[in-house]
Amino acid sequence: MQNARHAIKRRSDYQSPAYVIQHVELDIDLYPHETRVICTTQVERKSADQQPLVLDGVDLQLLSVRVNGADWTNYVEKEQTLVVDGLPDAFTLTIETQIDPANNSSLEGLYKSGDAYCTQCEAEGFRKITYFLDRPDIMAEYRVTVRGNKSAYPYLLSNGNVVAKGELDDGRHFVTWHDPFPKPCYLFALVAGDFDLLSDNFVTASGREVALELYVDKGKRERGYHALDSLKRAMAWDEQTFGLEYDLDIYMIVAVDFFNMGAMENKGLNVFNSKYVLADGQSATDDDYFHIESVIAHEYFHNWTGNRVTCRDWFQLSLKEGLTVFRDQQFSADMASPLVNRINQVNVMREHQFAEDAGPMSHPIRPDVVMEMNNFYTVTVYDKGAEVIRMLHTLLGVQGFRRGMDLYFERHDGQAVTCDDFVQAMQDANQHDLTLFKRWYSQSGTPVVRASGEYDQQARQFKLTLTQHTPATADQAEKQPLMIPVNTELLGNQGTMVQTVLSLTQAQQTFVFDNIDQAPVMSLLGNFSAPVRLYDGQNSSARQHIVMYANDPFSRWDAMQTLYGDYLHCQAGSAGEFAEPISTAGIVELQRSLLNQAMDSPALVAEMLCLPSFETLVQQAEQIDVDALFDARNALLNQLAEALEQDMLAVVQQLPAQAYDYQQNQVEQRRLRNVLWLYLGRLDQHQAALKSHYHDADNMTDCLGALRAAQEGNEQTFDQLMVAFEQRWQDDPLVLDKWFGLHASAPRKDCLSRLDLLSGHKQFSLNNPNRVRALLGSFAFYNPKGFHAKDGSGYRYLTDYLKRIDPINPQVAARLVTPLTQFRHLDSERKSLIETQLHRLLDTPNLSGDVFEKVSKALG
Ligand code: ARG
Ligand code: ZN
Numbered sequence: 001m002q003n004a005r006h007a008i009k010r011r012s013d014y015q016s017p018a019y020v021i022q023h024v025e026l027d028i029d030l031y032p033h034e035t036r037v038i039c040t041t042q043v044e045r046k047s048a049d050q051q052p053l054v055l056d057g058v059d060l061q062l063l064s065v066r067v068n069g070a071d072w073t074n075y076v077e078k079e080q081t082l083v084v085d086g087l088p089d090a091f092t093l094t095i096e097t098q099i100d101p102a103n104n105s106s107l108e109g110l111y112k113s114g115d116a117y118c119t120q121c122e123a124e125g126f127r128k129i130t131y132f133l134d135r136p137d138i139m140a141e142y143r144v145t146v147r148g149n150k151s152a153y154p155y156l157l158s159n160g161n162v163v164a165k166g167e168l169d170d171g172r173h174f175v176t177w178h179d180p181f182p183k184p185c186y187l188f189a190l191v192a193g194d195f196d197l198l199s200d201n202f203v204t205a206s207g208r209e210v211a212l213e214l215y216v217d218k219g220k221r222e223r224g225y226h227a228l229d230s231l232k233r234a235m236a237w238d239e240q241t242f243g244l245e246y247d248l249d250i251y252m253i254v255a256v257d258f259f260n261m262g263a264m265e266n267k268g269l270n271v272f273n274s275k276y277v278l279a280d281g282q283s284a285t286d287d288d289y290f291h292i293e294s295v296i297a298h299e300y301f302h303n304w305t306g307n308r309v310t311c312r313d314w315f316q317l318s319l320k321e322g323l324t325v326f327r328d329q330q331f332s333a334d335m336a337s338p339l340v341n342r343i344n345q346v347n348v349m350r351e352h353q354f355a356e357d358a359g360p361m362s363h364p365i366r367p368d369v370v371m372e373m374n375n376f377y378t379v380t381v382y383d384k385g386a387e388v389i390r391m392l393h394t395l396l397g398v399q400g401f402r403r404g405m406d407l408y409f410e411r412h413d414g415q416a417v418t419c420d421d422f423v424q425a426m427q428d429a430n431q432h433d434l435t436l437f438k439r440w441y442s443q444s445g446t447p448v449v450r451a452s453g454e455y456d457q458q459a460r461q462f463k464l465t466l467t468q469h470t471p472a473t474a475d476q477a478e479k480q481p482l483m484i485p486v487n488t489e490l491l492g493n494q495g496t497m498v499q500t501v502l503s504l505t506q507a508q509q510t511f512v513f514d515n516i517d518q519a520p521v522m523s524l525l526g527n528f529s530a531p532v533r534l535y536d537g538q539n540s541s542a543r544q545h546i547v548m549y550a551n552d553p554f555s556r557w558d559a560m561q562t563l564y565g566d567y568l569h570c571q572a573g574s575a576g577e578f579a580e581p582i583s584t585a586g587i588v589e590l591q592r593s594l595l596n597q598a599m600d601s602p603a604l605v606a607e608m609l610c611l612p613s614f615e616t617l618v619q620q621a622e623q624i625d626v627d628a629l630f631d632a633r634n635a636l637l638n639q640l641a642e643a644l645e646q647d648m649l650a651v652v653q654q655l656p657a658q659a660y661d662y663q664q665n666q667v668e669q670r671r672l673r674n675v676l677w678l679y680l681g682r683l684d685q686h687q688a689a690l691k692s693h694y695h696d697a698d699n700m701t702d703c704l705g706a707l708r709a710a711q712e713g714n715e716q717t718f719d720q721l722m723v724a725f726e727q728r729w730q731d732d733p734l735v736l737d738k739w740f741g742l743h744a745s746a747p748r749k750d751c752l753s754r755l756d757l758l759s760g761h762k763q764f765s766l767n768n769p770n771r772v773r774a775l776l777g778s779f780a781f782y783n784p785k786g787f788h789a790k791d792g793s794g795y796r797y798l799t800d801y802l803k804r805i806d807p808i809n810p811q812v813a814a815r816l817v818t819p820l821t822q823f824r825h826l827d828s829e830r831k832s833l834i835e836t837q838l839h840r841l842l843d844t845p846n847l848s849g850d851v852f853e854k855v856s857k858a859l860g
Contacts, residue, residue: 007371008371011367020046021042021132022044024142024143028145029148030101032102033103038095040093041093043090043092043093055081056132057082057097058080060097060098062077062097065082065093065096082095106810107120109121113259114257115193116195116254120259120264120271121188129188135313136312137312141180141181146158146175147168148173152193152194153192153194154194155192157192158179158188160178160267161177161178161180163178181308187265187267196216199214202231202251204245205239210248210251212250212251214231216255220274223277224278226292227277230296231300233293234300237297238331246300252269253272254269259273267303276292277296281698281700286667294328295328297327298328301324301328306321309408309409316418325383329390336667339604343607347613348383349379350619353380353446353531359823359858360858361375362444363378364441371853372848391440391529392423392426395503400430403429404425408426411425439482445473445479447533449467449504450468450536451465451534451535455516455519455520461516462490462512462519464488464502464510464511468506483504485502486529487526488500488502489523489551492518495549499552537579539579540582544559553604561612564636565617565620566579567584567636568612568632568636572624572629574623575622584636588640588644594608595644602669603671609679610675611633623826626826627785630785637679645680645683648679660699670701674701674706677709678705678709681706681709681710681713690709691717691720693705700735700738711742730762741775755775776805790829795833795836799840802851810849810851813850814854817841817854820834821855821858
């Protein structure tokens with residue numbers, strides 16, 4: 001089973017390149033099955049010895065090799081390399097290859113997406129286009145000529161500026177592009193097709209005019225405006241916040257239907273999954289609007305953090321991703337509600353990142369060992385990476401952080417660098433020793449912080465003792481103490497007595513507070529000041545005190561989450577560390593008082609009324625009884641709906657009806673309304689009203705809110721509304737994905753036969769990652785009842801599909817296998833059922849390196 005594709009790479013093995021390439025000329029003649037690529041490079045030897053030039057290449061048909069214009073025969077083609085020998089110190093290398101984009105279902109390299117051609121080169125896809133030194137520390141200037149049929153592909157796009165274009169024979173034409181900024185090949189892009197084009201412009205702070213162009217499928221132009229507006233907001237924000245301006249004269253974004261990830265920051269030519277571009281009120285939810293704005297901003301921010309300064313090697317991925325996620329999070333917080341943003345980020349950490357840390361794929365934000373790089377575009381590298389940057393921001397302050405950023409660009413503009421270089425710039429700009437802080441880059445796992453307090457009435461003194469301990473992870477047995485900022489609020493009867501940030505740097509430390517007049521309630525880790533699990537040993541009445549009185553609204557939300565969690569785990573009989581729970585009546589009364597504040601702070605109240613997701617709860621206990629936990633959650637939701645029906649109805653009735661606009665007030669009110677429907681939709685007497693909520697809605701947010709409420713609440717209503725939804729949207733696959741997802745995550749007994757039916761739907765296709773994620777991803781990640789069915793049928797079902805998807809698209813298969821690898825919290829019967837399926841996968845002939853890496857680790 002193990003072959004060259006399954007080789008392991010180590011960070012410690014990094015060597016600077018033996019040869020460098022500073023100029024690249026690409027000539028690409030597009031044909032569906034026989035695209036010709038001529039790659040001409042200026043190569044220079046850097047090493048002292050005469051070692052051969054080893055170029056990367058995958059799935060290429062080699063046609064010719066020339067050196068300084070003459071045919072060259074001193075080379076060997078190996079499985080994934082071309083080894084060229086006997087070379088002079090500096091030379092022009094010309095390699096001609098042929099590729100088959102129409103049959104490239106991996107969506108990596110050059111492929112056809114519907115009627116268009118496009119590329120995805122990060123991380124190591126450029127080697128599927130031509131033989132090259134496919135590593136990010138090779139930075140070159142590119143000149144690219146694209147040829148194609150003029151009527152089918154009126155737009156021939158690549159990075160930078162157009163320098164020539166013209167007509168060719170046989171109805172073909174060409175365009176030549178030049179990108180003046182040296183870049184690694186993973187930022188190369190090419191798009192060819194026919195599109196609707198939205199044009200706009202942006203004048204930078206220094207007065208340069210930038211042309212903005214957004215390319216979408218024909219007929220979708222009206223859905224492009226939100227993305228374009230988002231881009232302008234992001235451009236302005238980066239100037240104001242970090243003094244960073246755009247550097248080319250044109251910025252292009254293309255939306256495509258077949259894409260493995262969210263989007264890609266290719267220099268001057270972003271390629272996007274259409275899911276993160278297209279929106280109007282009818283077809284997109286408030287969440288979709290939010291994500292479009294944030295992904296558009298993310299890719300734009302990469303122009304500085306990623307493109308101008310890039311990664312030396314792929315182990316450094318968090319250098320650009322953690323930092324850029326942090327930047328897009330700050331942007332989103334400035335555009336709308338910082339609180340709701342923070343809550344969503346923390347939910348992602350607790351649901352997915354903690355799970356990754358606890359599973360077989362655990363790795364530090366800067367991994368040490370990688371088999372398939374595509375497997376490391378993870379919540380750890382991205383989201384925990386952003387949390388690490390956020391801690392630096394907390395530590396150094398807004399201005400200190402900005403000084404560090406300025407120094408980073410001053411030192412490294414135009415370079416390929418490491419995470420250490422970034423931290424060093426932060427350190428030097430602030431004369432702040434970050435030696436200890438750097439451990440966050442090398443240590444994996446979720447630290448556990450424990451707190452205990454001791455109050456001395458006589459001395460009017462409070463002593464807070466914090467300890468930290470990081471449990472061993474699959475990749476790393478030994479752990480050391482980290483530098484952990486702990487936002488601390490001490491609450492008395494009259495409210496906040498102290499609010500400060502403590503810095504925990506040792507295994508155990510005691511902090512002394514003087515002039516404290518009463519035994520305080522501790523509200524710790526405000527705003528989730530560090531990516532850790534906290535156990536403070538306080539009881540549920542202390543927790544209620546935080547819910548009512550903490551200054552930090554995040555802490556109020558978080559305390560509520562703990563109350564719910566302790567209650568549910570106690571009901572489900574889970575094994576773990578839980579406080580004596582609050583009574584059901586206690587939760588009812590807390591929610592009632594929240595409902596009374598609902599009109600004043602709809603956003604906060606809406607989030608506080610939400611129970612922790614099933615996935616978050618799973619991370620909090622061992623040997624989870626899936627059914628008991630699911631039923632406990634369901635039962636509490638029903639009890640709350642019954643007890644608070646009138647209070648909830650009163651709020652729903654007060655919320656004003658308005659014509660749809662993606663605007664903060666409205667977003668918050670819709671969120672509150674739909675959270676309330678999640679409760680009310682469980683009551684038989686409100687089914688007619690729930691249907692009206694769906695049918696009267698002028699927007700997708702409320703339609704989907706009604707569908708979710710029905711999905712949890714009432715099978716008949718759900719079935720009726722789903723039929724209506726399909727009729728309305730059957731010709732719009734992107735919108736229909738929501739429908740696939742709702743079906744796949746519905747806790748129904750006949751779940752698997754429904755999935756079979758859906759996979760035969762005329763809009764479903766195993767080749768399109770969005771469809772696959774909507775159906776199978778929703779099932780595996782968000783249908784605990786169905787996926788974890790006691791007879792193992794859910795595990796077998798997913799495995800059958802993975803065996804079919806892997807040969808088509810290994811990246812998609814490797815993402816979808818995740819729920820089968822994170823079984824630590826499950827009972828032993830389920831673990832062994834999962835193992836059986838993992839063995840079936842591992843025995844699959846020609847299994848991709850992507851899936852092999854994750855499955856073999858899971859079987860340990
Ligand atoms: N750099 C892209 C981003 O903005 C993601 C590209 C991921 N590509 C991959 N093959 N895993 O985050
Ligand atoms: Zn990114």
